[in-house]
Amino acid sequence: MVSPESFFHVALKVPDVDAAVAFYRNHLEGDLLxxxxxxxxxxxxxxxxxxxxxxxxxxxxxxxxAPYEAAGLVDELPYGFLHFGYVVPDVEAAAADLEDHVRLVMEPTVFGDLKVAFFEGPAGERLELLESLD
Known part of the structure:
Protein backbone atom coordinates (compact mmCIF):
# COMPACT_ATOMS: atom_id res chain seq x y z
CA MET A 1 0.00 0.00 0.00
CA VAL A 2 1.25 3.48 -0.90
CA SER A 3 1.03 6.11 1.84
CA PRO A 4 1.38 9.60 0.31
CA GLU A 5 3.01 12.20 2.54
CA SER A 6 0.75 14.91 1.15
CA PHE A 7 -1.55 16.00 -1.63
CA PHE A 8 0.59 18.51 -3.52
CA HIS A 9 -1.25 19.83 -6.58
CA VAL A 10 -3.74 19.53 -9.36
CA ALA A 11 -2.54 20.12 -12.92
CA LEU A 12 -4.57 21.47 -15.83
CA LYS A 13 -3.89 21.81 -19.55
CA VAL A 14 -5.30 25.08 -20.88
CA PRO A 15 -5.31 26.78 -24.29
CA ASP A 16 -4.27 30.14 -22.74
CA VAL A 17 -2.08 30.16 -19.62
CA ASP A 18 -2.47 33.95 -19.15
CA ALA A 19 -6.27 33.67 -19.19
CA ALA A 20 -6.20 30.79 -16.69
CA VAL A 21 -3.89 32.75 -14.36
CA ALA A 22 -6.17 35.79 -14.58
CA PHE A 23 -9.22 33.65 -13.76
CA TYR A 24 -7.69 32.03 -10.68
CA ARG A 25 -6.25 35.33 -9.45
CA ASN A 26 -9.34 37.46 -10.10
CA HIS A 27 -12.09 35.04 -9.10
CA LEU A 28 -10.54 32.64 -6.56
CA GLU A 29 -7.92 34.92 -4.96
CA GLY A 30 -5.12 32.76 -6.33
CA ASP A 31 -1.58 33.80 -5.46
CA LEU A 32 0.80 33.54 -8.44
CA LEU A 33 3.97 31.66 -7.46
CA ALA A 66 2.06 18.73 -20.01
CA PRO A 67 5.85 18.35 -19.79
CA TYR A 68 5.52 14.58 -20.21
CA GLU A 69 3.34 15.22 -23.27
CA ALA A 70 5.89 17.67 -24.74
CA ALA A 71 8.65 15.10 -24.11
CA GLY A 72 6.75 12.54 -26.21
CA LEU A 73 6.22 10.16 -23.28
CA VAL A 74 2.44 10.10 -23.74
CA ASP A 75 0.06 10.83 -26.60
CA GLU A 76 -1.39 14.34 -26.97
CA LEU A 77 -3.79 15.09 -24.13
CA PRO A 78 -7.04 17.08 -24.25
CA TYR A 79 -7.53 20.38 -22.44
CA GLY A 80 -8.74 20.17 -18.87
CA PHE A 81 -7.67 18.03 -15.96
CA LEU A 82 -4.20 16.46 -16.32
CA HIS A 83 -3.53 14.84 -12.94
CA PHE A 84 -3.50 14.95 -9.15
CA GLY A 85 0.00 15.05 -7.63
CA TYR A 86 0.89 13.19 -4.44
CA VAL A 87 4.26 13.37 -2.66
CA VAL A 88 5.73 9.99 -1.73
CA PRO A 89 9.07 9.22 -0.09
CA ASP A 90 10.14 6.74 -2.79
CA VAL A 91 8.59 6.77 -6.27
CA GLU A 92 10.21 3.47 -7.32
CA ALA A 93 8.81 1.64 -4.27
CA ALA A 94 5.38 3.23 -4.69
CA ALA A 95 5.32 2.27 -8.38
CA ALA A 96 6.22 -1.31 -7.49
CA ASP A 97 3.40 -1.42 -4.92
CA LEU A 98 0.84 -0.14 -7.42
CA GLU A 99 1.88 -1.94 -10.60
CA ASP A 100 -0.46 -4.91 -10.09
CA HIS A 101 -3.46 -2.75 -9.18
CA VAL A 102 -3.59 0.18 -11.60
CA ARG A 103 -2.37 0.93 -15.11
CA LEU A 104 1.06 2.52 -15.32
CA VAL A 105 0.98 5.47 -17.73
CA MET A 106 4.61 6.56 -17.39
CA GLU A 107 7.51 4.73 -15.74
CA PRO A 108 9.39 6.56 -12.97
CA THR A 109 11.25 9.37 -14.72
CA VAL A 110 13.46 12.22 -13.51
CA PHE A 111 12.30 15.76 -14.33
CA GLY A 112 14.73 18.30 -12.89
CA ASP A 113 14.85 17.79 -9.13
CA LEU A 114 11.85 15.43 -9.07
CA LYS A 115 11.30 11.77 -9.82
CA VAL A 116 7.74 11.20 -11.05
CA ALA A 117 5.54 8.33 -12.18
CA PHE A 118 1.99 8.40 -13.56
CA PHE A 119 -0.83 5.92 -13.15
CA GLU A 120 -4.50 5.72 -14.06
CA GLY A 121 -7.00 5.26 -11.28
CA PRO A 122 -10.09 3.06 -11.65
CA ALA A 123 -12.08 5.72 -13.56
CA GLY A 124 -9.17 6.64 -15.85
CA GLU A 125 -8.09 9.64 -13.77
CA ARG A 126 -4.34 10.27 -13.84
CA LEU A 127 -2.33 10.24 -10.62
CA GLU A 128 1.20 11.56 -10.32
CA LEU A 129 3.52 10.28 -7.63
CA LEU A 130 6.44 12.61 -7.03
CA GLU A 131 9.60 12.41 -4.98
CA SER A 132 11.96 15.29 -4.34
CA LEU A 133 15.55 14.42 -5.27
CA ASP A 134 17.21 17.39 -3.56
Whole structure:
Protein backbone atom coordinates (compact mmCIF):
# COMPACT_ATOMS: atom_id res chain seq x y z
CA MET A 1 0.00 0.00 0.00
CA VAL A 2 1.25 3.48 -0.90
CA SER A 3 1.03 6.11 1.84
CA PRO A 4 1.38 9.60 0.31
CA GLU A 5 3.01 12.20 2.54
CA SER A 6 0.75 14.91 1.15
CA PHE A 7 -1.55 16.00 -1.63
CA PHE A 8 0.59 18.51 -3.52
CA HIS A 9 -1.25 19.83 -6.58
CA VAL A 10 -3.74 19.53 -9.36
CA ALA A 11 -2.54 20.12 -12.92
CA LEU A 12 -4.57 21.47 -15.83
CA LYS A 13 -3.89 21.81 -19.55
CA VAL A 14 -5.30 25.08 -20.88
CA PRO A 15 -5.31 26.78 -24.29
CA ASP A 16 -4.27 30.14 -22.74
CA VAL A 17 -2.08 30.16 -19.62
CA ASP A 18 -2.47 33.95 -19.15
CA ALA A 19 -6.27 33.67 -19.19
CA ALA A 20 -6.20 30.79 -16.69
CA VAL A 21 -3.89 32.75 -14.36
CA ALA A 22 -6.17 35.79 -14.58
CA PHE A 23 -9.22 33.65 -13.76
CA TYR A 24 -7.69 32.03 -10.68
CA ARG A 25 -6.25 35.33 -9.45
CA ASN A 26 -9.34 37.46 -10.10
CA HIS A 27 -12.09 35.04 -9.10
CA LEU A 28 -10.54 32.64 -6.56
CA GLU A 29 -7.92 34.92 -4.96
CA GLY A 30 -5.12 32.76 -6.33
CA ASP A 31 -1.58 33.80 -5.46
CA LEU A 32 0.80 33.54 -8.44
CA LEU A 33 3.97 31.66 -7.46
CA UNK A 34 5.61 31.49 -10.89
CA UNK A 35 4.85 31.94 -14.58
CA UNK A 36 7.45 30.71 -17.01
CA UNK A 37 7.73 30.84 -20.78
CA UNK A 38 9.91 28.29 -22.56
CA UNK A 39 13.27 29.50 -23.88
CA UNK A 40 13.41 29.99 -27.66
CA UNK A 41 15.65 26.94 -28.05
CA UNK A 42 13.68 24.76 -25.58
CA UNK A 43 12.77 21.25 -26.66
CA UNK A 44 10.90 18.35 -25.12
CA UNK A 45 9.69 18.76 -21.55
CA UNK A 46 11.34 22.19 -21.34
CA UNK A 47 9.23 23.54 -24.24
CA UNK A 48 6.19 24.25 -22.07
CA UNK A 49 4.60 27.43 -20.78
CA UNK A 50 3.33 27.00 -17.23
CA UNK A 51 2.21 28.86 -14.15
CA UNK A 52 1.88 27.79 -10.54
CA UNK A 53 -0.63 29.34 -8.19
CA UNK A 54 -1.78 28.76 -4.65
CA UNK A 55 -5.56 28.64 -4.48
CA UNK A 56 -6.80 28.18 -0.95
CA UNK A 57 -4.23 25.92 0.64
CA UNK A 58 -3.28 23.92 -2.51
CA UNK A 59 -1.26 24.45 -5.65
CA UNK A 60 -2.79 24.61 -9.10
CA UNK A 61 -0.47 24.20 -12.07
CA UNK A 62 -1.64 25.33 -15.51
CA UNK A 63 0.25 24.23 -18.62
CA UNK A 64 -0.14 24.89 -22.32
CA UNK A 65 0.80 21.20 -22.55
CA ALA A 66 2.06 18.73 -20.01
CA PRO A 67 5.85 18.35 -19.79
CA TYR A 68 5.52 14.58 -20.21
CA GLU A 69 3.34 15.22 -23.27
CA ALA A 70 5.89 17.67 -24.74
CA ALA A 71 8.65 15.10 -24.11
CA GLY A 72 6.75 12.54 -26.21
CA LEU A 73 6.22 10.16 -23.28
CA VAL A 74 2.44 10.10 -23.74
CA ASP A 75 0.06 10.83 -26.60
CA GLU A 76 -1.39 14.34 -26.97
CA LEU A 77 -3.79 15.09 -24.13
CA PRO A 78 -7.04 17.08 -24.25
CA TYR A 79 -7.53 20.38 -22.44
CA GLY A 80 -8.74 20.17 -18.87
CA PHE A 81 -7.67 18.03 -15.96
CA LEU A 82 -4.20 16.46 -16.32
CA HIS A 83 -3.53 14.84 -12.94
CA PHE A 84 -3.50 14.95 -9.15
CA GLY A 85 0.00 15.05 -7.63
CA TYR A 86 0.89 13.19 -4.44
CA VAL A 87 4.26 13.37 -2.66
CA VAL A 88 5.73 9.99 -1.73
CA PRO A 89 9.07 9.22 -0.09
CA ASP A 90 10.14 6.74 -2.79
CA VAL A 91 8.59 6.77 -6.27
CA GLU A 92 10.21 3.47 -7.32
CA ALA A 93 8.81 1.64 -4.27
CA ALA A 94 5.38 3.23 -4.69
CA ALA A 95 5.32 2.27 -8.38
CA ALA A 96 6.22 -1.31 -7.49
CA ASP A 97 3.40 -1.42 -4.92
CA LEU A 98 0.84 -0.14 -7.42
CA GLU A 99 1.88 -1.94 -10.60
CA ASP A 100 -0.46 -4.91 -10.09
CA HIS A 101 -3.46 -2.75 -9.18
CA VAL A 102 -3.59 0.18 -11.60
CA ARG A 103 -2.37 0.93 -15.11
CA LEU A 104 1.06 2.52 -15.32
CA VAL A 105 0.98 5.47 -17.73
CA MET A 106 4.61 6.56 -17.39
CA GLU A 107 7.51 4.73 -15.74
CA PRO A 108 9.39 6.56 -12.97
CA THR A 109 11.25 9.37 -14.72
CA VAL A 110 13.46 12.22 -13.51
CA PHE A 111 12.30 15.76 -14.33
CA GLY A 112 14.73 18.30 -12.89
CA ASP A 113 14.85 17.79 -9.13
CA LEU A 114 11.85 15.43 -9.07
CA LYS A 115 11.30 11.77 -9.82
CA VAL A 116 7.74 11.20 -11.05
CA ALA A 117 5.54 8.33 -12.18
CA PHE A 118 1.99 8.40 -13.56
CA PHE A 119 -0.83 5.92 -13.15
CA GLU A 120 -4.50 5.72 -14.06
CA GLY A 121 -7.00 5.26 -11.28
CA PRO A 122 -10.09 3.06 -11.65
CA ALA A 123 -12.08 5.72 -13.56
CA GLY A 124 -9.17 6.64 -15.85
CA GLU A 125 -8.09 9.64 -13.77
CA ARG A 126 -4.34 10.27 -13.84
CA LEU A 127 -2.33 10.24 -10.62
CA GLU A 128 1.20 11.56 -10.32
CA LEU A 129 3.52 10.28 -7.63
CA LEU A 130 6.44 12.61 -7.03
CA GLU A 131 9.60 12.41 -4.98
CA SER A 132 11.96 15.29 -4.34
CA LEU A 133 15.55 14.42 -5.27
CA ASP A 134 17.21 17.39 -3.56
Missing amino acids: EHEQPAEDATGAENVEHAALTVGDKRVYVFDR
